[in-house]
Amino acid sequence: MNGLSPPALLRHTSHHLFYAIGAIVNQSPIVSVLTQTLAKGSHSMIDHISAYSQNAITFLSALFIFAVGTGLLFVAIVFTIDSLQHKDAIRHNYPVVGRLRHIFTHFGVFFRQYFFSADREEMPFNREQRNWVYRAARGDGSAIAFGSTRDLRPAGTVIFLNCPFPILDEDSVAPGPILFGSNCPNPYSAGAFYNISAMSYGAISKPAVQALSHGAARAGCWLNTGEGGLSPWHLEGGSDLIFQIGTAMYGVRDENGDLDVDKLTEIAAHSQVKMFEIKLAQGAKPGKGGILPAAKVTDEIAKVRGIPVGKASISPNRFPNIDNIGELLDFIERVRRITGKPTGFKTVIGAYGWIDEFCQEIGRRGPNAAPDFITIDGGDGGSGAAPASLMDNVGLQIQEALPLVDDRLTQHGLRDRIKLIAAGKLITSTEVAWALAAGADAINSARGFMLSLGCIQAMRCNTNKCPTGVATHNPRLQGGLDPSDKATKVENYAKTMVKEVCTIAQSCGVTQPSKLKRHHCHIVMANGRTKSFAEIYPNPTS
Numbered sequence: 147m148n149g150l151s152p153p154a155l156l157r158h159t160s161h162h163l164f165y166a167i168g169a170i171v172n173q174s175p176i177v178s179v180l181t182q183t184l185a186k187g188s189h190s191m192i193d194h195i196s197a198y199s200q201n202a203i204t205f206l207s208a209l210f211i212f213a214v215g216t217g218l219l220f221v222a223i224v225f226t227i228d229s230l231q232h233k234d235a236i237r238h239n240y241p242v243v244g245r246l247r248h249i250f251t252h253f254g255v256f257f258r259q260y261f262f263s264a265d266r267e268e269m270p271f272n273r274e275q276r277n278w279v280y281r282a283a284r285g286d287g288s289a290i291a292f293g294s295t296r297d298l299r300p301a302g303t304v305i306f307l308n309c310p311f312p313i314l315d316e317d318s319v320a321p322g323p324i325l326f327g328s329n330c331p332n333p334y335s336a337g338a339f340y341n342i343s344a345m346s347y348g349a350i351s352k353p354a355v356q357a358l359s360h361g362a363a364r365a366g367c368w369l370n371t372g373e374g375g376l377s378p379w380h381l382e383g384g385s386d387l388i389f390q391i392g393t394a395m396y397g398v399r400d401e402n403g404d405l406d407v408d409k410l411t412e413i414a415a416h417s418q419v420k421m422f423e424i425k426l427a428q429g430a431k432p433g434k435g436g437i438l439p440a441a442k443v444t445d446e447i448a449k450v451r452g453i454p455v456g457k458a459s460i461s462p463n464r465f466p467n468i469d470n471i472g473e474l475l476d477f478i479e480r481v482r483r484i485t486g487k488p489t490g491f492k493t494v495i496g497a498y499g500w501i502d503e504f505c506q507e508i509g510r511r512g513p514n515a516a517p518d519f520i521t522i523d524g525g526d527g528g529s530g531a532a533p534a535s536l537m538d539n540v541g542l543q544i545q546e547a548l549p550l551v552d553d554r555l556t557q558h559g560l561r562d563r564i565k566l567i568a569a570g571k572l573i574t575s576t577e578v579a580w581a582l583a584a585g586a587d588a589i590n591s592a593r594g595f596m597l598s599l600g601c602i603q604a605m606r607c608n609t610n611k612c613p614t615g616v617a618t619h620n621p622r623l624q625g626g627l628d629p630s631d632k633a634t635k636v637e638n639y640a641k642t643m644v645k646e647v648c649t650i651a652q653s654c655g656v657t658q659p660s661k662l663k664r665h666h667c668h669i670v671m672a673n674g675r676t677k678s679f680a681e682i683y684p685n686p687t688s
Contacts, residue, residue, distance in 0.1 A: 221242055224241070224242050224245070225241040225242050226241075228241035228242060228244065228245070229241045270526070270571065270593075270603075271571070271573065271593070271597070271603060274295065274296070275573060275574055276597055276602075276603060278573075278574050279573055279574070279594055279597040279598055279639060280597065280598075282598070282638060282639045282642035282643065282646075283597070283598040283635035283636070283638050283639040283642075284635065284638065285638040285642070287642070288575075288642070288646060298670065299670065299674060300670065301670055301671055301672045302545070302669060302670065303669070303670040304576060304577075304580045304667050304668075304669060304679075305667060305668045305669075305670065305676055306576075306579065306650055306653065306654055306666060306667045306668075307654060307665075307666055307667065307668060308653045308654060308655075309653070309654060309655030311655065312652050312653050312654075312655060313651075313652040313655060313656065313657055314652075315652070317657065318648060318651075318652050318657050318658065319657040319658045320658070321338070321339055321644060321648070321658050321659055321660065322658070322660065323335040323336060323337055324336040324339065324565065324587050324588055326420075326421060326488040326490075326518050326519055326565055327421070327482075327487065327488025327489075327518040329514055330482065330486060330487060330488050330518065331486040331487075332486050332487045332488075333488060334386075334420040334421050334487065334488050336368060336386070336420075336588065337366040337367065337386075338365065338366050338367035338368070338588075338640070338644065339578075339582065339587070339588045339589060339644070339647075339659060339660070340367060340578060340588070340589050340591070340640060340643045340644060340647070341362075341367040341368045341369070341370070341588060341589070341590050341591075342358055342362055342367060342368065342369045342370060342590070342591070342592070342595050342636075343370050343569050343590035343591050343592035343595075344370040344371070344372040344373065344388075344390050344423070344425070344428070344492070344590070344592065345358070345370070345372045345592050345595075345596070346371070346372030346373055346374025346375075346396075346436070346438075347371070347372070347374050347375070347377040347379060347380065347447065347450060348374045348438050348442055348443070348447040348450075348451065348459075349372065349374065349436075349438060349442070349607070349617060350596075350616055350617050351612075351615055351616060351617065351618055351619055351624050351627065352377075352379050352446075352619075352624070353615060353624050353627045353628070353629045353632070354596075354599055354615070354616045354617070354627060354629075354632075355377060355379040355380060356379045356382055356383065356629035356633075357599055357627070357629040357630075357632035357633045357635075357636055358383075358385075358595060358599070358633075358636055359379060359380055359381070359382050359383030359384075359385050359633075360382070360383035360384075360385075360629065360630075360633035360636075361383070361385075361595075361598075361632070361633040361634070361635070361636025361637045361640070362383065362385035362386070362636065362640070363383045363384045363385035364633065364634075364636075364637040365636065365637045365640035365641055366640075367385070367386075367640050368385065368386040368387065368388055368420065369383075369385045369386070369387055369388070370387075370388040370390055370423065370590065371387055371388065371389050371390055372390055372392075373390050373391065373392025373393075373394065373396055373425055373436055373461065374392075374396050374397070374436075374438070374447070374450065374451055375396040375397025375398075375450040375451045375452070376389060376397055376413055376416070376419070376450070377446075377450045381416065381418055383633070384418065385418065386418060386420045387416070387418045387419045387420060388419075388420065388421045388422070388423050389413055389419050389421070389422050389423070390422075390423045390424075390425050390492070391405075391422060391423070391424050391425065391481070392425045392435070392436055392461050393425070393435050393436075393461045393462040393463070393464055393465050393466075394435065394436070394451075394453075394459070394461035394462060396450070396451040396452060396453070396459075396461075397409065397413065397450060397451060397452065398410045398413060399452050404467075405480075407484060410481070410484050410485065411484060411485070413485075414484065414485035414486065414487060419487070420487065420488070421487055421488040421489065421490070421518070421519070422481050422482075422485055422487060422488070422489045422490075423489075423490055423491065423492050423519075423521060424465075424474075424477065424478065424481065424489070424490070424491040424492070425491070425492045426464070426465070426468075426474075426491055426492060426493040427492070427493045427494040427523070427541075428492065428494065428523050432493075432494035432496060432525060432536060432540050432541040435460055435461025435462050435463050435464075436459070436460070436461040437458075437459075437460055437461075437608070438458065438459040438460075439458055439608060439609075439610060440456055440457055440458040441610040441619075442610055442619055443455060443456055443457060443458070443459055444619055447619075465477070471500065471503055471504050471507050472507060474491070474504075475507060475508070475511065475515055475517075478490070478491065478517050479515060482518075488518035488519065489517060489518055490517040490518050490519035490520055490521065490564075490565075490567075491517055491520060491521070492520075492521035492522075492523060492569075493520070493521070493522065493523070494522075494523050494524070494525050494540075494541035494542070494547075495522060495525075495541065495542045495546075495547035495550060495551060496525070496540065496541050496542060498542075498550060498551075498554070501550075501551060501554045502554060502558070505554060505555065505557075505558035505560055506558070508558075508560060509558065513560070513563050516560055516563050516564050517564060518564070518565065519564060519565040519566070519567055519587075520551065520564055520565075520566055520567070521567040521568075521569060521590065522544065522547050522548055522551055522566065522567070522568055522569065522570075523541075523544070523569045523570050524541070524542075524543045524544035524545075524547065524569065524570020524571055525540055525541020525542050525543055525547070525570075526541075526543050526570065526571065543570065544568055544569070544570035544571070544572070544581070545584075548566070548568050548581060548584045548585055548586060549584045549585055549664070549683040550683075551566065551585075552566060552584065552585030552586075553585075553683065553685075553686050556685070556686050557686045565587045565588070566585055566586050566587050566588075567586065567587065567588045567589065567590055568581040568584075568586035568588075568589050568590070569589070569590040569591065569592075571593070572589050572591055572594070573591055573593060573594030573597065575643055575646035575647050575649075575650060576650070578643060578647050579647045579650040579651070579659065579662060579667075580667060582647070582659050582660065582662045583662040583663055583664055583666050583667050583679065584664065584679070584683075585664075587660075594639070594643075595636060595639065595640075596616055596617075598632075598635045598636050598638075598639035599614070599616050599627065599632050599635065599636065600614045600615075600616065600626075600627065600632065600635075601614055601616050601617075602614055611623070614626065614627065615627035644659075647659045650662075654666045663680070664678070664679040664680035664683060664685065665678055665679070665680040666679075667679050669682060
């Protein structure tokens with residue numbers, strides 16, 4: 147070893163050392179027995195694995211052949227059916243393949259919003275509007291970077307006029323209460339200008355109602371029950387409630403469908419029920435009653451509404467006993483007398499000559515005969531299911547209807563007596579601030595709060611297959627809607643809305659949103675220039 151270098155010497159020594167250790171171990175009787183046992187076990191294990199593998203391959207081969215055969219048989223049957231039928235020309239001329247157009251049309255609704263539509267392109271709410279609600283509901287705020295993605299040039303775009311010296315944060319004033327029914331035995335002082343619009347239990351699910359009830363209580367806003375009656379889930383959260391009476395009088399009807407005074411009195415006895423709203427029409431279907439599919443009429447919903455189980459519930463297209471202005475005022479006064487609480491009505495504005503007649507009749511009867519509020523819904527649809535012809539083309543949009551009614555009431559000296567509530571696609575702070583400037587005292591939103599619950603605008607509300615659990619009574623689909631978690635999102639959305647509208651008000655130089663007026667915003671005209679909203683709709687004098 148004298149000629150070896152130190153590294154070579156180290157390798158040589160290590161080699162012999164490990165060789166010696168291996169020889170000692172191999173001579174051990176224990177190691178010998180263990181080695182033989184493992185060898186036998188490994189051969190047995192290999193045999194078992196081999197047998198299982200062969201069986202698995204045989205089974206999978208048979209399964210594959212069966213699947214292919216079944217598939218070919220299915221295609222042959224469909225091919226024959228399509229070829230022989232004559233109701234669908236595409237399926238007849240292109241059997242089997244022709245069916246794909248229906249499949250693609252169906253699934254296109256779901257994929258379009260993710261892969262094909264631009265951020266500000268979809269209807270009824272584009273991706274940017276929905277994302278605004280989602281961020282607000284999560285409490286993430288609504289700050290964006292690198293400039294607006296909204297095209298501000300189209301006619302009708304609202305532009306608020308910021309003042310050179312905006313209101314400091316410390317000088318702003320928290321929105322004050324809104325007093326309804328000052329002449330009633332039990333007037334209502336509402337704590338918020340942004341509230342939850344009418345969504346019936348039945349149209350939406352139990353966990354959705356629970357989340358809205360708790361969220362509204364935390365946010366200090368009201369929850370409208372919708373025309374489906376008062377359920378325990380509306381009361382559960384402790385929020386203020388507006389009880390809506392629809393044309394079918396669900397929850398307060400007798401066996402003949404007429405108003406049951408005892409049931410109405412019982413509803414009014416709940417301290418949480420603050421006001422009563424008579425629904426003449428809603429934005430989704432002016433001139434047609436509510437539609438609740440049979441699949442949604444469960445035992446509990448039938449009990450709340452006072453209708454048969456498992457049978458489609460379709461409300462009359464108007465109140466049978468309200469056929470003119472006098473009968474409307476009579477019914478308002480009757481409900482207010484029985485309940486002792488503020489009472490108003492909800493409608494969609496179409497023909498509007500009757501509004502002057504309505505105000506004149508109040509003038510003859512006296513101001514106490516007036517409704518305590520009017521809720522104006524836009525004519526471009528809502529959360530409810532309805533014929534497309536009504537949803538698309540009947541009724542004025544809120545952008546025209548709201549200032550119109552505000553002006554008529556002002557001209558007749560009734561604006562201070564009658565509060566105005568605006569509804570209809572007002573789900574972001576810009577839209578809500580505009581409504582306040584246009585004359586609304588308060589704003590209602592249904593779909594905004596549906597989005598805060600997790601709605602993805604799947605447009606499946608009327609099928610009982612809502613994928614987010616908001617508008618279905620399928621227990622499996624409801625499983626993903628945790629009322630506790632969603633109540634927090636409802637609260638966040640409502641509070642973020644108030645905060646952002648206050649920010650717009652400060653920018654315009656007023657201390658609180660109720661002081662926003664028409665001159666604070668401009669509207670983009672067809673020629674690309676803006677015009678003051680106060681010039682388009684001049685404030686009338688009484």
